[in-house]
Amino acid sequence: MIIRELNDQEKPPMNLLLLADPSIKIVEGYLARGKCYVVEVDHEMIGVYVLLPTRPETVEIVNVAVEGKHQGKGLGKQMVLDAIQKARGNGYKTIEIGTGNSSISQLALYQKCGFRITGIDHDFFVKHYSDEIYENGIQCRDMIRLSQDL
Incomplete structure (x- = not known):
């Protein structure tokens, strides 16, 4: 398994990105401003995350996704820890994530x-997504914001 930055000649793995964020418009927006990292096993992309600079010395993980058949094997944790390491290595002081x-x-x-946990963006998903989102039998309405100092 390798985790690497997607190069400019490669197309982002939209099938994976849309697992974590159902809005093509929103995904394309942060892909244009951030860096996309992919997880590969035997040259197959099975995971993805995006790091997006948001403020001076602050970066946000805006998408983390693992292909269904590879979920539950610790890849998500490895990607999040990799993102933290990359952020720290690039001189960021704070890393954020929302879910x-x-x-x-x-x-x-x-x-x-x-x-x-640092805050809640009330009704974030209701305001920014046209279709209702349900997970675990619960309507996804609010964005739970989290961060850590690096």
């Missing part, structure tokens, strides 16, 4: 990786 109120597994994962 839906219904994303119970992701919320646990991010806290296990050292993130702390």
